[in-house]
Amino acid sequence: MQHIATDADLDFSSLLDSLDYPAILLSPEYRILASNKRYVDSFGDVPQGDYCYRVSHGYDRPCDQAGESCPLQACTRSGQRERVLHIHNTPRGREHIDVEMLPLTDRHGKLRYFIEVLKPVKSASAEISSSQMVGRSAAFNTMLELINLVAPHETSVLLLGESGAGKELAAQAIHGTSRRADSAMVTVECAGLTETLFESELFGHVKGAFTGAVSNKPGLLESARGGTLFLDEIGDVPLGMQVKLLRLLETGSYRAVGSTQPKLADFRLVSATNKDLPGMIARGEFREDLYYRINAFPIHLPPLRERREDIALLSRSILKKLSPNGGYRLTDSAVKRLQQREFPGNIRELRNLLERATIFAHSSIIDVPVLERCFSQEVDTATHRSMPSEGRDGPWLDLKNQERYYLKKLLEHCKGDKDRAAEIAGISLRSLYRRLEG
Template identity: 50%
Template sequence: MPEPHTLILALVSYLEHDALPAIVLDTDYNILAANAAYRRQFGHNDQAPIGQKCHRVSHHYAMPCDQAGEHCPMRKAWDSKVPERVLHIHHTPRGPEHVDVELRPILDKQGAVVAFVERLTSITLASAQPQQQGLVGRAPAFKSALASLQRAAPAQIPVLLQGESGTGKELFARAIHMGSPRANGPLVVVDCTGLTESLFESELFGYEKGAFTGANQRKIGLAEAAHGGTLFLDEIGEVPLAMQVKLLRLIESGSFRPVGSLRTVHADFRLVSATHKPLKQMVAAGTFREDLYYRISGFPIRLPALRERLEDLPLLAESLLKRMPGKPISTLTEQALAHMRLHPFPGNIRELRNMLERARLFADDGLIRPEHLPEDVAHPPSVSKAFGKAHDLGELAQALEQFKGSRSDLARHLGLSERTLYRRLKALGLGAV
């Protein structure tokens, strides 16, 4: 086997023709080489950062990622000696971006790691900066959901999006569709809420002319309309029990009969479902079919509530304000943002959007201040009740405002470990308190 130096030179030559951006690293985090694709996408003035530490280039960290609270693929690959993959936010010439990082260890003939190859794929399904459309976020809880989305999107596996109402399930479904081989096909959304059994069947499967009173012409069902694309069943937990067996047959065979028809129609689609309901508990209670549950939940993805990703609040607010039509874009003041951080947001991102739409109507100079927010946000209730529970970040911030002891005293008072308290303070932007 060639010596490590010769091996690395051959590797650099090979990677030069790789379509994906790639760099070669030594075992001390130094960048030894970068291919043309990396120089074009991540280099400055088409120059590679040869000799610099990878964590300083990608994250502006003075120490390795694993020592700065990130998951470091190099540390994992060093121990496992197999490829490791992780989703990071990297600094790029275009600003912060989500990047799928794959790190492969290079072994010598004794099996020792002598170098690493890092290949980077920019994720276009979500942004780490304010955007006019699509998913945005940087918080760990959001990145976890995005990493799962990135894995599932290219496959055919049925995806089940689980999360509270208002967490952006349709945006996630759209991102899965756009990241799939079916992106050029249709994305058909079926809202399963409030549909009777007969209405659900006619909407999903369509009907023939004369099938029932008022059926004056043939109608193509949503399942047929999704042929070649993605069928998104939103709030699938609302599907009537009697219809679930027909839905199961559709998913298993891709075939169905329109209402009032003897002909069988075949539709080829990728299935994405979403719900805020506890489907496993519904299966146990007999209100949701077990066989249907296992057919739709091949790849479950949990979407975080807004209170679990409060550090994304400024990014989400700026993005939502950019997306609102009409008058010039409004801006949140720091004081308004501070008040919003104390709010638990039970309605999640949908509630945030409604709050901002209302507030900007009062902001005549384009600056949203606390007095423009709803009463319970502009003037939160007494904070004394926050002591002793602090189940969410809003309550924790209120408790912190009144408590005069040390951080360890506060943790003990709230019945939390110091580590848990630190994580929650960090989510509030108060990690140094």
């Protein structure tokens, strides 16, 4: 807590202008008493004496009375600096702002003023965007706050969420606001890689290491040097490879396949999964020690059904990306219809649905009838897939190929979730792998 002398002794303008970010001075009654030049440049001039909640949010009452957290109230209660992520009105539209509130007391310990420091969050947008994460909902803001907190650190992050929830965009947001942003973020798609292929892709190999290794090949760890390594669907890393991955994380060194020469790695690790890793540990399918290595800072990505209020903004952003000059627009009733959906495929499913809608729409307007046609096509496709192959795809397949066909279609239905597919098929995960490869 910072102590102040008397009003006469304190130059508020000099105090605020010494800060590296936009800042304002507040009274305990929420009134803005002063602002620095960075604030004026970023948010515009504000009449002294106006209320912070009215200027920042357009509210007629303090944030905590309008359903949001209020950093000034939190600061008053704790007597310590407080931090919260808010959405503020700005000349550029609504923006995510990382708000830090600092209490100032006099020499007798009486709380006299607050300094509010406002740091714009560049990793997400509260308006239409075709390149950033988009959202305004409470669930989205909770996730974004965690991303904003951990991004400047070197801590390993584990992104947890259903398929299609935006884990790669979240990884890009962490990388883009980290100290490693000027270097590459390298993505490793763990699903479907055998142990040998995974090791060769990650560590690289030397000439002659195996049949077909006709030259030295650097691995993805080399490409990620100084940057971020994103292991997407880490739950699919082969069990035998998990030992080598753990050794890499513990020692910071590795060897290319076929080489005896150790190399030092330099990367920040971000992992993602839609799997139940503790359940996999209990079944002996994932190493517990590796789990605790990658799970230093877990972040849950909410499914789309938990952030329905974001669907309108997400849809506008997706349509803008699908057709930058097309000007497609959803009617209000179409938005409400989308908000009634469960979206098991999350944002990826929403994108596919809207892309289909742009094809069916006779104009730039996407209304409920267009959406219903998109929905009915899904039903027709599901019915088509359930039909026997005789008379549609030609002669009957033999039993082994028919089984493999069934399992592949089941895996598609489960959005790649092999645990769920194995459960529905009534077989073990190991049997699922064996029958798909057989």
